[in-house]
Amino acid sequence: MTDSSAHQPMIAADGLPLKKSLARSLRREKTRALLLIAPLLVFVLLTFIFPIGSMLFRSVENEIVSNILPRTVVELENWDATLGELPDEAVYAAFVADFVAAVEEKNHTRLGSRLNYESSGMSSLFRKSGRKVAKWNPETDGPFKEKLIKADKGWGDPETWAIIKTHSGKYTNGYFLNAVDMQRTPNGIEAQPESKQILIKLFLRTVKMSLIITASCILLGYPVAWILANLPSRSANLLMILVLLPFWTSLLVRTSAWKVMLQNQGVINDTLVWLGLVSNDARLEIINNQFGTIVAMTHILLPFMILPMYSVMQTIPPTYLRAAKSLGATNWTAFWRVYFPQSIPGIGAGSILVFILAIGYYITPEIVGGTEGVFISNRIAYHISSSLNWGLAAALGAILLVVVLVLYWAYDKIVGIDNVKLG
8 A cells, every 4th residue: 555545535425535524414413403403492582581681681771861861961971960060051951952852752751760760759850840841942942941940949959960960871780789779879889878778688588588498398308208219109109199289279379378377366376376385365476577488488399399309219229228237337327328428419409499499489478478578589579560660670680690690609519510410
């Protein structure tokens, strides 16, 4: 064989070099696989990724001020809000021109609602002024400084213009600052008034109570899962039906049932009084507080802990325990040194599942939690449905997502996500 023939590439059946033919074959396989999952991928993008991304974008989007008051924003760039003086006539003239157009398009109330998130009273200021300014002609009715202040004294307050200037950027970190009990002011970033500092407390309460609920589910679910895994199949199937039975009942019904049971005149307190363990005038306060939330949510999330642990325990051969006992181990030593380590992946899977579900719950805390047992998710729901402050709701949701990802990362570093399995 000559040197030239030794270095010639191998030829495939299609006449191409083997390496190129193999690469083309792999591309075809990847293309076929991509086409197979393309409908599902498009569905997930359109119904899950894009809506969530759009909602999270609201946490930094702030175009409403610059879009409705474009000329005012430009004029305010040359005004120093820290001096405590009113802007000049050019700012007032620009504002009236913008405001008249906003009133015609009925956008002034939206603008007032946006600025009202930063300072209460802005919404009513824009709404009341709109009825008067709508009749003005920006070209012929000037000058407007004294006229606008006469229409409403709020326009004679430098703080009003400072708020407009401070929150006139197209993008803002104000929602995230509000989410951690801070605020943007003309003087920089400052803490919220003490009466409004509630969100950090809610975040900490949410994480703490979710961890307690997860721990409660582990303590209550582990024995049940162990019994399920070690009973004969017929008995285990019957017990499994009882574990799954709550899923056949509405979440709202189960939560309402706990409200009936936990209230002062409820089943639990009546039973304790009947047994003589509690006097009638000293009934236990076990609802509208953190205890009520923990009890109700532990009951609701318990099956999500039992099922992963049961599926893992089923795979542990019972011969391991018998072998340990034959070598002189006690029942406790055999369980703790042999059985329990093999069940940890199930505990890990159940813990992640329960914790992530718990941290985002809002129906159960809303019904049985009162003011002391609500989660940050209840605040998010309030801003979406009641106050309509979607920017703050998006910021709170983004922070909650980051908290979950950080805890997930910490769990991966400490335990190892590869050790988590469902059987």
